[in-house]
Structure formats: structure tokens, C-alpha cells
Amino acid sequence: MDIDTNLLATAERLFDQDGFHATGMGRLVEESGLSSRTVYKHVGSKNALMARVLAARGDRFFAHADFTSTRALFDSVALWARREGARGCLFFRLRAETGGAVPEIEAAVAAYHAQLHARLAALVRQETGAADPTLTDQLLALFEGATTAATYRGPAVIEAAGACAVHLIERGRSS
Known part of the structure; x- marks a missing residue:
């Protein structure tokens, strides 16, 4: 393992496990x-x-996440939660x-969220045939809420949110 790979992997593990300040x-x-x-x-x-750790983690996540369909996305996120x-x-x-006080972290977080939102918006367009900012925000809320709820309910809650997201997409198709 080269120095950069070792350093980033160690830092990601520690920051993920114990936080930034600790x-x-x-x-x-x-x-x-x-x-x-x-x-x-x-x-x-x-x-x-x-910032480098977050960029690398974002790259890994987006390489893993399957944005081919709403069901595929939530299934891949549930698998991510089980593995990671x-x-x-x-x-x-x-x-x-950090309360938004670290510019490097703020920039990395903003870049991740912009990419996530753009991919969800593209998924909504792909599956419904039209841009729908409200539906995109609903999928985003389900995605983020499920990721958080998985901390105390386990990855199965991500699958439940995925079923809800699929239902919303189906309603969006028929509108």
C-alpha cells in the first residue's frame, strides 16, 4: 500500500470512528x-x-451507488451501510x-451534496420524463433520513425508504 493510500485509509477510519476533533x-x-x-x-x-478524506470517500460512494433506478439506488445504499x-x-x-467553521470541510461537504442532488435530479428526469424539483427534494429527504435512521434501526430502514421512494417515482410518472 502506498503512502497516500495508507494515510487516507487510516485517516478515514479514525475520522469516521472518532470524529474530527477527537x-x-x-x-x-x-x-x-x-x-x-x-x-x-x-x-x-x-x-x-x-478534505482529501471526504473527497476520496465521496468518490468511493458515487462509484458504488447505482443511480440506474430508484430501487437500485436505495438497494446499493443499503449494501453500502452493511459493508461500511x-x-x-x-x-x-x-x-x-465543525459547525461550518472549517472551510476545507465546508467545500468538500458542499461538493458532495451538489453531486448527490444533481444525480437525484437526473434520476427523477430519467424515471419520470420530466424535471421535478419537489420530487427530487423528496428523494433527497428519504435518502438522507434513511441514512441517519440506519444508525439506530439498521440498514433495513434504507430499504423501507427505498420502497417509499419508488412509490413517489411511480406517482410522478402518472402525473
């Missing part, structure tokens, strides 16, 4: 097995590292923890 650079250095000089040379700062753990959205958790 994960110090000393612990990251220790658990990655790299020197502090090497870590800082590759990332510059904790904020920059967190149902701890809620890392983007939301870090945004909440």
Missing part, C-alpha cells in the same frame, strides 16, 4: 506507521487531510461537528 495528528501518525514529517509533507494540515457500517453520513457528521 482525532489528533499524533494518533494518525502512530496508527499509519508514518513519521509526522511524512504525514505533514503529504497533507499539509489536518483540515487539508480531512451504519454510522450515518460522514459528511453530515463532520459538518455538524
